[in-house]
Every structure is written in C-alpha cells, then in structure tokens.
Amino acid sequence: MVDDILRTPGAVRDAERWTAHNYHPLPVVISSAEGAWLTDVDGKRYLDCLAGYSALNFGHRHPQLISAAHAQLDRLTLTSRAFIHDQFADFCRELAELCGKDLVLPMNTGAEAVETGIKVARKWGYQVKGVPAGQANIVVAEGNFHGRTTTIVSFSTDEDARADFGPYTPGFTVVPYGDLDALTAAIDENTVAVLLEPIQGEQGVVVPPEGYLPGVRQVCTDRNVLFIADEIQSGLGRTGATFACDHEGVVPDMYLLGKALGGGIVPVSAVAANADVLGVLKPGQHGSTFGGNPLACAVAVEVVRLLATGEFQRRSAELGERLRAGLEGLVGKGLVGVRVRGLWAGLDIDPTLMSGREACERLAARGVLAKDTHGSTIRLAPPLVITEAEIDLAVAALAEVLAA
Numbered sequence: 001m002v003d004d005i006l007r008t009p010g011a012v013r014d015a016e017r018w019t020a021h022n023y024h025p026l027p028v029v030i031s032s033a034e035g036a037w038l039t040d041v042d043g044k045r046y047l048d049c050l051a052g053y054s055a056l057n058f059g060h061r062h063p064q065l066i067s068a069a070h071a072q073l074d075r076l077t078l079t080s081r082a083f084i085h086d087q088f089a090d091f092c093r094e095l096a097e098l099c100g101k102d103l104v105l106p107m108n109t110g111a112e113a114v115e116t117g118i119k120v121a122r123k124w125g126y127q128v129k130g131v132p133a134g135q136a137n138i139v140v141a142e143g144n145f146h147g148r149t150t151t152i153v154s155f156s157t158d159e160d161a162r163a164d165f166g167p168y169t170p171g172f173t174v175v176p177y178g179d180l181d182a183l184t185a186a187i188d189e190n191t192v193a194v195l196l197e198p199i200q201g202e203q204g205v206v207v208p209p210e211g212y213l214p215g216v217r218q219v220c221t222d223r224n225v226l227f228i229a230d231e232i233q234s235g236l237g238r239t240g241a242t243f244a245c246d247h248e249g250v251v252p253d254m255y256l257l258g259k260a261l262g263g264g265i266v267p268v269s270a271v272a273a274n275a276d277v278l279g280v281l282k283p284g285q286h287g288s289t290f291g292g293n294p295l296a297c298a299v300a301v302e303v304v305r306l307l308a309t310g311e312f313q314r315r316s317a318e319l320g321e322r323l324r325a326g327l328e329g330l331v332g333k334g335l336v337g338v339r340v341r342g343l344w345a346g347l348d349i350d351p352t353l354m355s356g357r358e359a360c361e362r363l364a365a366r367g368v369l370a371k372d373t374h375g376s377t378i379r380l381a382p383p384l385v386i387t388e389a390e391i392d393l394a395v396a397a398l399a400e401v402l403a404a
C-alpha cells in the first residue's frame, strides 16, 4: 500500500496541526484494542508494551471492568460530592482494606493525588506535629516524577519539566535518590513528610538500593515525619506485589495511587492513610467536582476486587522473571543495563547504537509499542494480562532492533 491510501499519515498530520506539541508521540494512530493488543486505523496490530504508563495494568477493555462501566453508565454517572452516591462507600472501604489504611480520599489524576498528599502533610504538620505557621518542608528525591502541576514541577530536577514555569512553590528539599544519609541529614524539625517513588518510573525504572526504603521508614518514624509513597506508577500489581513498598516490607503513612486504579477507563486517583493523618481535612478544605464520582467508583471498586484475588500480582511476578531472563540475555548485545521488577523494566540501550526514541520507532515498525525516557533508556510496562509467548515476541523484536 502506498502512503496516500493509508490513513495513518493524514491522521498524524491532523493531530500535529490541531494540538499543542506538549508530547512527541510515535506516529501510530490507534483505533481499537483488546487485552495486550492495539490495532491502528490501517488495521496493523501492535503488542502494547507501555500499557498507558501502567494505567492499563489489567489490559485493554478487561471484561469485568467494561461491564461495570456499562452498567454504571446506564444508572448514574455524576453527583458531585455534595451528595453521597451508592458506589462511594464500597469503593472507599475496599480500597482502604487493600491498603491496610483507615480512610481513602478519591481524586482524579495522579498529580491531584500528589497535591492532596502535600496539602494533607502540611496541615498535619501544623495541626498535629506543631510546626510553626508557614515553615513546613517536605523532602523529595532527585530524578523524581510526581506530575505536572506548578507546585509539583517546582521540585522537579528535570529542566524540561521545570524551566520557565516559575515562580516556584517553596517548601521542598531535594536529596539524591537512594542515599539514606543525605535524606536523614535533610530532615529538620519543620519537616512534615518525605515524598518518594519506591521505584522511579519516569527516571527509567530506577530501583533504590536494598534497605533504603526500610531505612526511610525508620527515620520517618524516629523523627515524626510522614512517609508518603507515590505508588501511582509502581503500585497495583505492576511490580509483582500490590505495592512496590511490599517488596521490602515497608508500610508508608500515605499511599498515593492513580493510573491503574481507573482500569484504563476513567481517571481515578486516591490517597489512602490512617485517620490521624487524613482526618486533618475538614469540609471545605479540599475537594474535586469529579473526584469519587459514581462511574469512577464503579470501575475502581472492580479494579480493587481484581487485585484482591492476588492473581495479577502473581502473574506480574512470574512473567516478570521471564521478561528479566530475556532482557538480561541482551546485555552486551546492544543493551548496557537492565532493571526489572515484575512486569516493569528499564532498559539502557548502548547510546552509540541508537537513541531510545529510534529504538522505539524500530520496535513500532516490528509491531511492538514502547516508550523511551531520558536519552537512551526505554521503559517496558506491558499489561499484566500479557502471555509468555507475547513476552518472547517483544524480547525477540528488541533483539532484532538492537542487532540491526
């Protein structure tokens, strides 16, 4: 087929023409999907190895989630929090139980969950810890990615994310990720929280040294500081456990959740914490028109039920070992580094061979969709419904790309 009878080039041109260029997508135009597979407007099929940055942990259009969404669409979609709806309590209770926490505060996007966590930590600092007014600080890590709001980019160390968006929100101290001594030294009497990703996803699936997260937990307990774990990308089965913190037996004071919580259907995020923390918020002090809406709750409660079976965590752990074995076999054959936790992998391509972007373009040509991050690093995060044969297919496509 020649270009002018394919629909993709025109659709790519139209998308470029009519939107701000705040993304640089691969030139594929998807029109349908099921499980781990995507189909584009020209009928070409792709294996999804990004899963919406982990928002599609249960695959595209998981039948249980789609049927919950359909049923809810036919009954009630929005009330605002001015009234209570009949899907709300079950979702909050079941998510709180999954997290082992007293309470849940639902929002929509990941960034909103992070903003909520920051606000709650500050209020807790003033009202419970006794920090003098306006003096609260939060310790964060270099290489962090917590979202795109003005406050969140204020403590980003990625110049693309941060530059020219000032004036910046004060009250954050940045320390090297994985360095417990630096983190401990940064905590002072006005520190209300340490905010960390237990694995840094955007940074390239960077796993901190063993013992770091338990060390952070301990120092937070000792110094009366809240440990906030941003599990928006790492949580809900991605790493072979419900939460990435579980791998080291760590329980944070606050979980920030998002992405997969919406089942790949609706944006749903949440903060889960105990009553002594989330209880600092009183009516009128925080909220969102769409947060905790009936459609979101109806889908997200089914997500929680899928996770409560443990099946997806198990799949992720078992299939992750196959992914690891395949990828480690490519080290020295085009890869210079590989980090794998469950079905989540950061791959460092030999930068003398090609950029991460080039590798992703070549993978797409072979029917595998993945996304580069930072230079020559690629992240793989396939839906947890992927099969062994499909993992082998992705690894074989990568081997071809690296050998070409």
Ligand SMILES: Cc1ncc(COP(=O)(O)O)c(C=O)c1O
Pocket: 053, 109, 110, 111, 112, 114, 145, 146, 147, 148, 197, 201, 202, 230, 231, 232, 233, 234, 258, 259
């Ligand atoms: C760890 C982490 N936190 C927060 C966010 C922000 O989520 P959202 O894009 O839904 O605002 C992301 C998104 O990639 C993330 O990976």
